[in-house]
Amino acid sequence: MLTISPALRDKIVSHARADHPDEACGVIAGPAGRDRPERFIPMLNAQRSPTFYEFDSMELLRVWREMDDRDEEPVVIYHSHTATEAYPSRTDISYANEPGAHYVVVSTRDPGQTEFRSFRIADGNVTEEDVRFAADAGGPALE
Amino acid sequence: MAIEVRIPTILRTYTGGAKSVEGSGATLADLIGDLDARYGGLRDRLQDESGLRRFVNVYLNDEDVRFLGGLETPVKDGDTVTVLPAVAGGAPGR
Numbered sequence: 623m624l625t626i627s628p629a630l631r632d633k634i635v636s637h638a639r640a641d642h643p644d645e646a647c648g649v650i651a652g653p654a655g656r657d658r659p660e661r662f663i664p665m666l667n668a669q670r671s672p673t674f675y676e677f678d679s680m681e682l683l684r685v686w687r688e689m690d691d692r693d694e695e696p697v698v699i700y701h702s703h704t705a706t707e708a709y710p711s712r713t714d715i716s717y718a719n720e721p722g723a724h725y726v727v728v729s730t731r732d733p734g735q736t737e738f739r740s741f742r743i744a745d746g747n748v749t750e751e752d753v754r755f756a757a758d759a760g761g762p763a764l765e
Numbered sequence: 766m767a768i769e770v771r772i773p774t775i776l777r778t779y780t781g782g783a784k785s786v787e788g789s790g791a792t793l794a795d796l797i798g799d800l801d802a803r804y805g806g807l808r809d810r811l812q813d814e815s816g817l818r819r820f821v822n823v824y825l826n827d828e829d830v831r832f833l834g835g836l837e838t839p840v841k842d843g844d845t846v847t848v849l850p851a852v853a854g855g856a857p858g859r
Contacts, residue, residue, distance in 0.1 A: 672856070674853070
């Protein structure tokens with residue numbers, strides 16, 4: 623199960639809406655081993671595409687080093703689908719390289735409603751998990 | 766002195782769990798060969814017939830080796846090489 627604060631959920635959704643119709647992507651870092659998403663890090667989609675995302679390679683290096691220095695890990699890796707459901711595609715599965723992360727997929731295909739779902743992806747297998755929104759789950763306060 | 770190579774979580778199964786290992790070589794290709802001799806299978810995760818794998822990023826110090834010389838990039842003692850898998854994906858139907 624992913625436990626995440628409503629404020630962080632809103633930040634992900636806002637980022638996805640802002641970049642629509644291109645896919646948005648980013649990370650929420652948290653202290654290593656705590657499974658607690660706290661620090662919101664929106665990333666550039668180097669592909670700027672409605673059907674593909676890829677973290678910019680130099681930003682990836684900078685952010686991963688920063689997490690290492692702060693003894694954090696990528697607790698959540700999120701991206702948006704802008705015309706299809708919030709479920710990992712074959713591409714998402716084949717490039718998923720953080721077996722410990724919660725992969726959050728949001729869909730912005732419906733302007734009025736954002737699907738928000740979370741998955742574990744390891745060894746090519748996808749498992750959907752429950753998402754619990756809890757104000758005390760860490761990160762910034764609700765704005 | 767040697768070249769420090771930082772290994773991402775997903776590839777630490779090849780290095781016995783080590784976050785960083787040391788190697789040597791005159792080019793990145795040599796260095797990967799040297800590592801593969803001790804951590805068998807690592808090379809296949811980093812490169813294919815055409816060169817470095819598309820969705821693996823390799824950095825020499827602060828530079829992406831794609832903007833240097835790829836596998837032919839010269840390396841030397843004291844350098845740090847960082848390997849990070851790309852974080853990528855996309856919608857169905859591509």
